[in-house]
Amino acid sequence: MAEKVIPIRVAGAPESAAPWDGAALRDTLGRPIRDLRISVTDRCNFRCVYCMPRKVFDANYRFLPHAAILSFEEIARVARVFVSLGVKKIRLTGGEPLVRKDLAKLVALLAPLGADLTLTTNGSLLARQISALRRAGLQRLTVSLDSLDDATFRAMNDADYPVASVLEGIEAAVAAGLAPVKINMVVKRGVNDHQIADMARRWRGTGHIVRFIEYMDVGSTNGWRMDDVVPSAEVVRRIGEQFPLEPVEPNYTGEVAERWRYRDGAGEIGVIASVTQAFCRDCNRMRLSTEGALYTCLFAQTGHDLKALLRSGAPDDAIRDRIAAVWRARGDRYSELRTAETARLRKVEMSYIGG
Ligand code: GTP
Ligand code: 5AD
Ligand code: SF4
Ligand code: SF4
Numbered sequence: 001m002a003e004k005v006i007p008i009r010v011a012g013a014p015e016s017a018a019p020w021d022g023a024a025l026r027d028t029l030g031r032p033i034r035d036l037r038i039s040v041t042d043r044c045n046f047r048c049v050y051c052m053p054r055k056v057f058d059a060n061y062r063f064l065p066h067a068a069i070l071s072f073e074e075i076a077r078v079a080r081v082f083v084s085l086g087v088k089k090i091r092l093t094g095g096e097p098l099v100r101k102d103l104a105k106l107v108a109l110l111a112p113l114g115a116d117l118t119l120t121t122n123g124s125l126l127a128r129q130i131s132a133l134r135r136a137g138l139q140r141l142t143v144s145l146d147s148l149d150d151a152t153f154r155a156m157n158d159a160d161y162p163v164a165s166v167l168e169g170i171e172a173a174v175a176a177g178l179a180p181v182k183i184n185m186v187v188k189r190g191v192n193d194h195q196i197a198d199m200a201r202r203w204r205g206t207g208h209i210v211r212f213i214e215y216m217d218v219g220s221t222n223g224w225r226m227d228d229v230v231p232s233a234e235v236v237r238r239i240g241e242q243f244p245l246e247p248v249e250p251n252y253t254g255e256v257a258e259r260w261r262y263r264d265g266a267g268e269i270g271v272i273a274s275v276t277q278a279f280c281r282d283c284n285r286m287r288l289s290t291e292g293a294l295y296t297c298l299f300a301q302t303g304h305d306l307k308a309l310l311r312s313g314a315p316d317d318a319i320r321d322r323i324a325a326v327w328r329a330r331g332d333r334y335s336e337l338r339t340a341e342t343a344r345l346r347k348v349e350m351s352y353i354g355g
Helices: 072-084 103-113 130-136 150-157 163-175 193-203 232-242 316-328
Strands: 035-039 089-093 116-121 140-144 182-187 209-214 245-248 258-262 268-272 285-288 293-295
Touching: 035 072, 072 089, 072 103, 072 285, 072 316, 089 103, 103 116, 103 130, 130 163, 140 163, 150 163, 182 193, 193 209, 193 232, 209 232, 232 245, 232 258, 232 268, 285 316
Parallel strands: 035 089, 035 285, 089 116, 116 140, 140 182, 182 209, 209 268
Antiparallel strands: 245 258, 258 268, 285 293
């Protein structure tokens, strides 16, 4: 069956992929599928300058209508099929996942699948939702926090949220039993790189793990320039000058963060060098968009529609075969091939597909 084609979002299916035969599923570069990232909404209460610049995502921006987005039951069904194909980790993302109503209900549907179940959030709405999420079976949490300095943070989220709203969310997560938390900071030169050492200092000794992310050319609205990127090697050097660091082995193959620990035993940090040290070789991530399209890369220009099949009354086997076919045909390694030209391509937005 031909797939529906929607520019930028949905493309044609690979035509000659063999049906799933139970053998280990590998893409064209021999990579297994392990990690499913589910975007539950394309909306967000922040307007981070590097992700949803306000001049693009303004009052006239057309977010997905309700009828276009997958229901929790549909998401859970797809997730179950993914687990049968070898997925071990499920991450809920957005936009901001906590703006989707009753998210804990989705968590409750996913928890019994047995995969590692985690969530990436901006933290601002966490305090009032975390108990329900925890009760529903959420196991881990990643909170984005780009600065501890209020003026810098407000300028970056461009929605006037104070740092305190995120810190409150992190505290609530700890109280709910979700510690340690991972804290993600996207570093943009000249904007928040003066906060690198402060972030390290603030979270040292707490058990939480800060990860410093290189600013990436995702989407086509953030005006990315290589000059804006602070290489992870520089981050490690700058922190190491104040708090000596040593490298740590990865927790698992394909981990995106490179781990470093403080020599004085005060815990660890991570750096995510997706621009200067691409990690495509072990990339085992598939992404499911809010409207039910599969994306084989964060930098994809097109996705593969699954929603039509889901809503056609097709059995799980057919869903599984389609997912397997998309994975088998996958050859993405965008970050290894990045150039100034590819950076200018029209790619899927991070707010649409999640982090
Ligand atoms: P753990 O499950 O805790 O190990 O989390 P993770 O390492 O998968 O990290 P997380 O999902 O928080 O990803 C951190 C950041 O890394 C994301 O927000 C992205 O900026 C970046 N990232 C994650 N996956 C990819 C990827 O496949 N490609 C690229 N280029 N960047 C990625
Ligand atoms: N570069 C790097 N990371 C980004 N994120 C969003 N946009 C970018 C970008 N351009 C991160 C957020 C959050 C996660 C959802 O993705 O900071 O941690
Ligand atoms: Fe929202 Fe996260 Fe994008 Fe910021 S980075 S605008 S919090 S989705
Ligand atoms: Fe995976 Fe694409 Fe990121 Fe490379 S650029 S690690 S293929 S998502």
